[in-house]
Amino acid sequence: MAAAAFMLAATAATAQIRFSADFESGSMEKAELVSQETKNGKEVITYDFYSRFDPANPARPTLAPSARWYYFKMTGVKDKEVILNVKNSDARRPFYSYDNKNWTRFSAAESPDEKTIIKTYDQDEVYIAYYIPYTYSRLLGKIQEWVKHDWVDLSSIGESEHGRNMPLLTITNKNGKADKKVVYIHGRVHTSETPGSWHLERMIDVLTSDTPYANALRENVIYHILPFTNPDGVVEGNSRSNANGVNMEVNWDDPEEVTAREVKNMRAFLKSLLAQDNVDVFLNMHSQSMHQATYWVHTAETSSDYFYKNLMILANLTINDNPYFAKRDLCFSKMGSRYCEGWFWNNSGEKTLAVTFETPYTYYSQNKDGEWVSLENLRTFADHNVLALGDYLGEGAPYRIIIEEPAAAAGFQTMKDNSKFYNGTSYLKAVKDGAAVKYVFNGRKEGVEIPAGKYEVYKWAAGDNLKESKAGENEWVKVGELQHKGGKKIRYTLKASSGELVDNILLKRVN
Numbered sequence: 001m002a003a004a005a006f007m008l009a010a011t012a013a014t015a016q017i018r019f020s021a022d023f024e025s026g027s028m029e030k031a032e033l034v035s036q037e038t039k040n041g042k043e044v045i046t047y048d049f050y051s052r053f054d055p056a057n058p059a060r061p062t063l064a065p066s067a068r069w070y071y072f073k074m075t076g077v078k079d080k081e082v083i084l085n086v087k088n089s090d091a092r093r094p095f096y097s098y099d100n101k102n103w104t105r106f107s108a109a110e111s112p113d114e115k116t117i118i119k120t121y122d123q124d125e126v127y128i129a130y131y132i133p134y135t136y137s138r139l140l141g142k143i144q145e146w147v148k149h150d151w152v153d154l155s156s157i158g159e160s161e162h163g164r165n166m167p168l169l170t171i172t173n174k175n176g177k178a179d180k181k182v183v184y185i186h187g188r189v190h191t192s193e194t195p196g197s198w199h200l201e202r203m204i205d206v207l208t209s210d211t212p213y214a215n216a217l218r219e220n221v222i223y224h225i226l227p228f229t230n231p232d233g234v235v236e237g238n239s240r241s242n243a244n245g246v247n248m249e250v251n252w253d254d255p256e257e258v259t260a261r262e263v264k265n266m267r268a269f270l271k272s273l274l275a276q277d278n279v280d281v282f283l284n285m286h287s288q289s290m291h292q293a294t295y296w297v298h299t300a301e302t303s304s305d306y307f308y309k310n311l312m313i314l315a316n317l318t319i320n321d322n323p324y325f326a327k328r329d330l331c332f333s334k335m336g337s338r339y340c341e342g343w344f345w346n347n348s349g350e351k352t353l354a355v356t357f358e359t360p361y362t363y364y365s366q367n368k369d370g371e372w373v374s375l376e377n378l379r380t381f382a383d384h385n386v387l388a389l390g391d392y393l394g395e396g397a398p399y400r401i402i403i404e405e406p407a408a409a410a411g412f413q414t415m416k417d418n419s420k421f422y423n424g425t426s427y428l429k430a431v432k433d434g435a436a437v438k439y440v441f442n443g444r445k446e447g448v449e450i451p452a453g454k455y456e457v458y459k460w461a462a463g464d465n466l467k468e469s470k471a472g473e474n475e476w477v478k479v480g481e482l483q484h485k486g487g488k489k490i491r492y493t494l495k496a497s498s499g500e501l502v503d504n505i506l507l508k509r510v511n
C-alpha cells in the first residue's frame with residue numbers, strides 16, 4: 001500500500017531515520033531527505049515531509065482532497081536535530097509522543113512557523129501528529145465503560161463502506177418522564193478533527209456520569225449520540241473523507257448512487273427517529289482551522305426568525321461564563337440542503353434546532369498568547385456545552401431550575417418582536433418602576449423533588465438581536481438568592497424598573 005512507497009523513498013535517502021505510519025489512524029505520504037550535516041558535534045537532518053491526500057472525491061470532483069492529517073513514527077532520532085519542512089499540511093505547533101499515549105505540543109520555538117518542525121529528540125522513537133490522535137480503538141474502549149451504566153444503550157446504525165460498525169449510544173433514564181425531549185449529536189465527519197472527538201468524549205462522560213445533574217438531564221431528555229460518522233476515515237488516517245474520498249459533510253442531498261454508505265445509514269436512522277418523535281436539537285461536532293470556537297449560525301434569511309433566535313440563545317448560553325468562547329467568535333452561514341442541518345431543515349423545519357459546533361486546533365478567540373487547545377481545556381469547554389444544552393432545553397431541575405416568565409403580568413407589556421433574543425414565544429417589558437413578576441416552579445407537576453437550601457437566581461438578560469451580543473446582554477445575570485425551606489413549590493418574585501426586560505430565570509443550587 002502507500003506505506004511501502006514512502007518507506008522506500010525514506011530508506012533510499014538515508015538508512016538512519018525510518019518513517020512509518022502503518023498503525024491505526026497513521027498517515028503520511030513520504031519524507032525526502034534534503035540535507036544531512038554535523039553542526040557543533042550534533043547531527044542535523046532535514047526532510048521535506050509530505051502528508052497524504054485523501055482519495056479524489058467521486059461525488060464532488062471539484063472539491064480538492066485534503067491532506068491536513070498526519071500521524072507517523074520516526075525511528076532513529078535520539079540526540080539528532082530533525083528539521084521537517086511540512087509540505088501538504090501545516091505545522092501550527094503539532095504534537096509529539098515517545099510512547100504513543102502521552103502527547104506534548106511542540107513549543108513555539110520548535111514549531112516556529114506554519115511549515116517547520118525542529119527538535120532534538122531524547123529518545124530513539126517518536127510519534128508526531130497534527131493533533132492528539134483519537135482512534136476507533138479509543139472509542140470502542142470508552143463505549144465499554146459507558147455501557148456499564150443502566151442508562152446507556154448501545155446499538156448500531158449500520159456499517160461503513162469498509163464494513164466497520166457505526167455505534168450509536170442512547171443515553172436516558174429508562175423510568176424517566178414519559179414525554180422526553182430528544183437530542184441527536186454526531187461527531188468526526190472530518191477525521192483530522194480529533195479535538196472534536198476529545199470534546200465530545202467529555203460530553204458523553206458527563207451525560208453518562210452518576211451525578212445529580214446528569215441524572216436530572218436523563219430524567220427529561222434522550223440523547224442519541226453517534227460519536228464517529230466516519231470510522232473508515234479515522235482508522236485509515238484520512239483527513240476529511242470516507243474510505244472512497246467522499247466528504248460526507250456535503251453529501252446529504254446527493255442521489256443514492258453517489259451518497260456515501262455512512263450518510264445513507266444516518267439518513268435512514270434519522271428518518272426513523274423523526275417518524276417516532278421530534279428531535280429538539282441536532283449538534284454536528286467539528287474542529288476548525290480558525291483560531292476560535294464557533295457555532296455556524298444559520299442566518300434568519302435562510303432559516304426563520306424563530307430558528308435564528310433560538311440558535312443565538314443556544315450559542316450565547318454556551319458562551320455564558322466560558323473562558324474559551326467569546327461573543328465575537330460566532331460565525332454565520334446559509335442553510336444548505338447538502339449539509340445535515342439542511343436535511344433536518346427540509347425534514348423537520350424549525351422543530352429541530354440543527355447547528356454545527358467547532359472547536360479549534362490551536363488557541364481560543366484569536367488569542368495566540370492565551371491557552372492553546374489541550375485535552376484539559378476541551379473538557380472544561382465540553383462541560384459548558386452540556387450545561388448550555390440543558391439550560392436551552394430547560395431540563396436540569398432541580399439543580400438548574402429554569403422558570404419561564406408568565407405570558408402576561410400587571411405592570412408589564414407582553415412582547416413578541418424579533419429585536420431581542422428571548423426564550424420561548426414572548427418576553428415582558430416593565431412599563432412602570434417596581435413592577436413585579438412572580439415565578440413558580442411546581443416540583444409536583446414536574447415530578448421533581450426540590451432540595452431545601454440556597455439557590456442563586458439569574459435572569460436571562462434578553463438583549464439586542466446582534467451577531468455579537470453586547471456585554472451584559474444575552475447572558476445569565478445574577479439578580480439575587482433565595483433560601484428554599486423545602487416543599488413542592490419554589491417561588492421567586494422579580495421586581496423590574498420601567499423599561500426593563502424580563503424573560504426566563506435560572507435557579508442554580510448552591511451546595
Ligand SMILES: [Zn+2]
Pocket residue numbers: 189190193286287
Ligand atoms: Zn469539519
